[in-house]
Amino acid sequence: MDFEKLRHGTELIKRGFARMQKGGVIMDVTTPEQARIAEEAGAVAVMALQAVPADIRKEGGVARMADPEIVQQIIDTVTIPVMAKARIGHFVEAEILEALGVDMVDESEVLTPADPFYHIDKTQFTVPFVCGARNLGEALRRINEGAAMIRTKGEAGTGDVSQAVKHMKQIQGEIRALAGKTKEELIMVARDIEAPIELVVETSKMQRLPVVNFAAGGVATPADAALMMRLGADGVFVGSGIFKAENPEKMAKAIVEAVNNYDNPAKLAEISKGVGAGMKGICADMIPVEEALQERGW
Amino acid sequence: MINFWKMVFLMKIGVIAIQGAVSEHVDALRRALEKRGIDAEVVEIKHKGIVPKCSGIVIPGGESTTLCRLLAREGIAEEIKEAAAKGVPTLGTCAGLIVLAKEGDQQVEKTGQELLGIMDTRVNRNAFGRQRDSFEAKLEVAIFDSPFTGVFIRAPGIVSCGPGVKVLSRLGDMIIAAEQGNVLALAFHPELTDDLRIHQYFLDKILNC
Numbered sequence: 430m431d432f433e434k435l436r437h438g439t440e441l442i443k444r445g446f447a448r449m450q451k452g453g454v455i456m457d458v459t460t461p462e463q464a465r466i467a468e469e470a471g472a473v474a475v476m477a478l479q480a481v482p483a484d485i486r487k488e489g490g491v492a493r494m495a496d497p498e499i500v501q502q503i504i505d506t507v508t509i510p511v512m513a514k515a516r517i518g519h520f521v522e523a524e525i526l527e528a529l530g531v532d533m534v535d536e537s538e539v540l541t542p543a544d545p546f547y548h549i550d551k552t553q554f555t556v557p558f559v560c561g562a563r564n565l566g567e568a569l570r571r572i573n574e575g576a577a578m579i580r581t582k583g584e585a586g587t588g589d590v591s592q593a594v595k596h597m598k599q600i601q602g603e604i605r606a607l608a609g610k611t612k613e614e615l616i617m618v619a620r621d622i623e624a625p626i627e628l629v630v631e632t633s634k635m636q637r638l639p640v641v642n643f644a645a646g647g648v649a650t651p652a653d654a655a656l657m658m659r660l661g662a663d664g665v666f667v668g669s670g671i672f673k674a675e676n677p678e679k680m681a682k683a684i685v686e687a688v689n690n691y692d693n694p695a696k697l698a699e700i701s702k703g704v705g706a707g708m709k710g711i712c713a714d715m716i717p718v719e720e721a722l723q724e725r726g727w
Numbered sequence: 728m729i730n731f732w733k734m735v736f737l738m739k740i741g742v743i744a745i746q747g748a749v750s751e752h753v754d755a756l757r758r759a760l761e762k763r764g765i766d767a768e769v770v771e772i773k774h775k776g777i778v779p780k781c782s783g784i785v786i787p788g789g790e791s792t793t794l795c796r797l798l799a800r801e802g803i804a805e806e807i808k809e810a811a812a813k814g815v816p817t818l819g820t821c822a823g824l825i826v827l828a829k830e831g832d833q834q835v836e837k838t839g840q841e842l843l844g845i846m847d848t849r850v851n852r853n854a855f856g857r858q859r860d861s862f863e864a865k866l867e868v869a870i871f872d873s874p875f876t877g878v879f880i881r882a883p884g885i886v887s888c889g890p891g892v893k894v895l896s897r898l899g900d901m902i903i904a905a906e907q908g909n910v911l912a913l914a915f916h917p918e919l920t921d922d923l924r925i926h927q928y929f930l931d932k933i934l935n936c
Contacts, residue, residue, distance in 0.1 A: 435862035442861045445748075445880050445919045449789050449821075452746040468838060471797055473746060473790040508834045508852060509792050510881065532858035532881070555859045689745060689773060689797060 438555030446533065446557050447578035447641040450474060450664055454654065454685050457481050457668040460499065461506040470681035474510040474532070476666065477503045482539050482586030483669035483708065492540040494522040500529050517726055518544020527556040535559045538725035539585045546727065551575030561645065563596045563723055565603035566622030569632065572640055573625050579638055582723040583646015586669050588710025590653040592723060593646045597660045607633035646723070649707045651687030651700050658691035675705035737768050740933065741781035744771035745797045747789020747822060751918035759926040778806035783816045783933040786823030788880065788916050791852065794822050795840035804843060811845045816909040816932040824912040825850050825883050846907050847889030854884030854901050868904055869895045871924055877903065877915035884914050909936060
């Protein structure tokens with residue numbers, strides 16, 4: 430076999446990786462010990478970062494890519510894929526993460542943006558990217574830049590699921606509204622939402638985003654995770670919700686089981702019993718617009 | 728020869744739907760059935776009690792660590808073992824290839840994954856590296872007369888196998904497709920391509936059994 434003939438980093442390979450995560454829970458971790466707990470609980474992947482969003486929010490300052498040393502340790506600790514966050518537009522942080530062997534880069538609004546105008550050109554990378562979105566236009570712009578996976582932005586670090594719900598319903602409502610539109614009407618939509626016409630047409634035909642769409646930003650309990658799955662999420666990211674909970678092990682396991690049983694209320698009731706208190710959190714409406722993480726990204 | 732009774736009572740083919748590329752396998756099976764003009768039901772299996780009603784079982788790709796844990800937790804693992812022992816055709820792709828194996832490498836042991844031990848194989852969990860090493864390649868597969876596009880995503884490989892296992896394809900020193908009786912294991916993802924030959928081959932196994 431000629432190994433020269435292997436094709437790496439194709440659209441199919443990148444989007445295919447995202448598809449393998451479907452129906453799973455991806456958990457934020459800041460240490461190898463947390464990564465082990467996440468893997469043990471049944472997470473499909475872990476997201477390595479310096480501090481969970483709730484702490485980033487509390488501490489303020491500039492939030493950057495995690496220390497490569499920690500990322501490396503996490504990679505060496507678990508067998509499941511390791512993702513890590515790079516700042517919006519910071520293609521060098523993304524290159525560093527790729528060089529470390531990270532399996533997917535999250536170009537994330539949770540970190541302080543490095544470019545006030547542009548996102549990373551993700552087509553230039555072998556490693557796939559996930560990006561946040563609040564509406565269809567934002568999602569399709571990110572996909573056009575090469576994102577292999579979309580997640581709702583929600584409002585990270587709040588433990589308040591309302592913004593994730595809002596963004597998921599917004600995107601799905603916009604997709605439903607594309608059904609039955611003529612070509613010229615779709616062209617008008619593409620202009621309105623500032624998205625490429627080809628992707629608008631593809632989305633209209635498929636009646637879903639052309640890539641996997643996860644829920645993120647404020648998921649804090651098994652019921653929250655099940656709610657997002659009921660609303661049509663392909664899977665769930667849980668940030669502060671696990672390691673800010675009273676009992677992270679129990680919470681992590683319960684959220685994994687809730688995603689697998691999201692359409693079975695009796696089972697969800699069992700799963701939700703005795704998991705301990707969820708993260709305290711903060712009501713997303715109480716956050717001033719200039720402090721809202723979801724406003725980052727363009 | 729197609730079994731008459733299977734045509735009378737609507738046949739069920741189950742796709743393990745714990746996590747991963749579930750809808751892709753369901754779609755591929757439905758298209759393969761349609762092409763053959765066969766009426767059968769393709770069902771998603773999330774819980775105990777469905778596997779024993781199925782004439783064929785697919786274990787899709789996803790994260791094997793997660794799959795193994797949840798298969799055991801939901802009580803599906805035992806059911807798959809029993810079905811395979813009875814000769815029910817079973818297809819495992821990527822993570823599915825790991826789940827079916829008898830033995831794993833250090834990576835598998837590290838997480839204490841419970842493999843089903845249905846195939847007499849020893850596997851390497853990430854034989855082809857991390858995501859940046861994932862690739863597409865044209866493969867020679869013994870059961871087909873033209874190449875098959877293999878999509879390898881953090882793919883595993885079979886390092887060695889017992890005498891009852893027939894090797895269908897190799898890449899370098901790894902076995903990437905193999906069958907043992909009615910059990911078929913692939914390191915790649917036929918469900919991510921439009922090529923239905925694997926699913927049709929699997930369907931033939933179900934119909935002939």
